[in-house]
Amino acid sequence: MSSSAENILVVDDDEAILSSLKMLLTRNGHGVYTCSSPSEAVDYVRANTPKLVLLDMNFGQSTNGEEGIALLRKVKVFQPNVPVILITGWGSIALAVEGMKCGAADFITKPWQNAVLLESIANSLKLTQSVHSFTNANRAELDKQFRLTSIIGESPKMLDVLRTVGRIARTSVPVLITGESGTGKELIAEAIHENSDRRGKPFVKVNLGGIASSLFESEMFGHKKGAFTDAKSDRVGRFEMANSGTIFLDEIGDLDLASQVKLLRVLQEHTFEVLGDSQTKRVDVRVVCATNRDLRAMVERGEFREDLYYRINLITIAVPPLRERQNDVTLLAKQFLANVCAEQRVSQQVMLSRLALEWLKKQPFAGNVRELKNLVERTVLLSGADTIEVEHLASNQVGIPKSAVDITINSPVLPTIDEMEKALILKAMDACNGNISQIARMLGLSRGALYRRFDKHGIPYEAKE
Ligand SMILES: Nc1ncnc2c1ncn2[C@@H]1O[C@H](COP(=O)(O)OP(=O)(O)OP(=O)(O)O)[C@@H](O)[C@H]1O
Numbered sequence: 001m002s003s004s005a006e007n008i009l010v011v012d013d014d015e016a017i018l019s020s021l022k023m024l025l026t027r028n029g030h031g032v033y034t035c036s037s038p039s040e041a042v043d044y045v046r047a048n049t050p051k052l053v054l055l056d057m058n059f060g061q062s063t064n065g066e067e068g069i070a071l072l073r074k075v076k077v078f079q080p081n082v083p084v085i086l087i088t089g090w091g092s093i094a095l096a097v098e099g100m101k102c103g104a105a106d107f108i109t110k111p112w113q114n115a116v117l118l119e120s121i122a123n124s125l126k127l128t129q130s131v132h133s134f135t136n137a138n139r140a141e142l143d144k145q146f147r148l149t150s151i152i153g154e155s156p157k158m159l160d161v162l163r164t165v166g167r168i169a170r171t172s173v174p175v176l177i178t179g180e181s182g183t184g185k186e187l188i189a190e191a192i193h194e195n196s197d198r199r200g201k202p203f204v205k206v207n208l209g210g211i212a213s214s215l216f217e218s219e220m221f222g223h224k225k226g227a228f229t230d231a232k233s234d235r236v237g238r239f240e241m242a243n244s245g246t247i248f249l250d251e252i253g254d255l256d257l258a259s260q261v262k263l264l265r266v267l268q269e270h271t272f273e274v275l276g277d278s279q280t281k282r283v284d285v286r287v288v289c290a291t292n293r294d295l296r297a298m299v300e301r302g303e304f305r306e307d308l309y310y311r312i313n314l315i316t317i318a319v320p321p322l323r324e325r326q327n328d329v330t331l332l333a334k335q336f337l338a339n340v341c342a343e344q345r346v347s348q349q350v351m352l353s354r355l356a357l358e359w360l361k362k363q364p365f366a367g368n369v370r371e372l373k374n375l376v377e378r379t380v381l382l383s384g385a386d387t388i389e390v391e392h393l394a395s396n397q398v399g400i401p402k403s404a405v406d407i408t409i410n411s412p413v414l415p416t417i418d419e420m421e422k423a424l425i426l427k428a429m430d431a432c433n434g435n436i437s438q439i440a441r442m443l444g445l446s447r448g449a450l451y452r453r454f455d456k457h458g459i460p461y462e463a464k465e
């Protein structure tokens, strides 16, 4: 008999399911304890700490899952640190979502694929074991264990990000990376791949904002020649290309609702069909998503499916804006300076003056690291100076102020009227989430006048109402 801490507790009122799960788990080296009723399960977790709980949400005749949710809450009261994986029917995704809000670690839909279930269990166990790893690790300690060389930063918030990367990289749990534009989300996605067992396997990046809805399936799942009018030859989809590696779904917040459903299925079941081919294919990919939009708010507005949201963000990594890690500005600026000098074979003597570094730290950098990088590069190339001073940087700054109130008459450089106009339009776009009529109203412009200004400033827009 194994001790309770070695056991997976399986709760289901269907004896056939209990015994098949028991067999599957035992065969894979897990101790198993089974319960066929919620009350039995509560008694068990009151007295024992299993390593994981597998919980079927539908008991008896009741199909609304209330009993399952109530049981989950109780398990969480007695054993807050034990991961719980829910099993739900396809029709009851809402229930799974509810369960995730109550602290479940993951959910599996019935009928489940054994491989998917075992993977979810392995992930949850690895994550629980590593919760306390590297809590205080500094940059040097992290560098000893992980490949993070492309990522500069040692400010507390960045160290938090890097510790999380280290902790989760070797699982295959989906990760959602959030953060403003230019904060380094893509670098983090690459670091996750490079520090996983999938290193050396494909890392496939897909910019979902750039794929037309009508081409989504063909692009992601591939097509057979003749599957539709323009399908002149077979095409391999991105999921298949990423097989055994990582797929990076960038700008996930730009995905329309119809495509969201199609994505959900492959994330849920790890299977898909090539367009024009009825055969179901299996893939083994780790999914990393990124967005600079507020997905939570989009869920509330009904623009992003809640079930997909919970499917992609079992782990969230929030990359902080540059203004929250000012001490990294110096490190970043020096590195970008060295890089541009090396690339352009500029004299190695180029330096940033102390005042220039101080000035950089105080900039709002609405475009974050990308803006800092561009500014340093531009200044080195255009100023030709050996020592970069504040005025060199200031005269090359084209970044936009974060908002009109950031501008004071004392600031070293005043934005031009054009820059202000662009900044305001971008702000309004953010505030109205791209809704053209609303933006026009907010700015007191006709729609035509707004479109002309988009063109003038080269601001990409989507004509959505
Ligand atoms: N911590 C960092 N160390 C070194 N370079 C960085 C760091 N963060 C970002 N960069 C650089 O800044 C630029 C922007 O980074 P990246 O493309 O990863 O941002 P992003 O968050 O994906 O932006 P967007 O939301 O616009 O897609 C890249 O050139 C990247 O190499």
Ligand SMILES: [Mg+2]
Binding pocket: 185, 186, 250
């Ligand atoms: Mg990006």
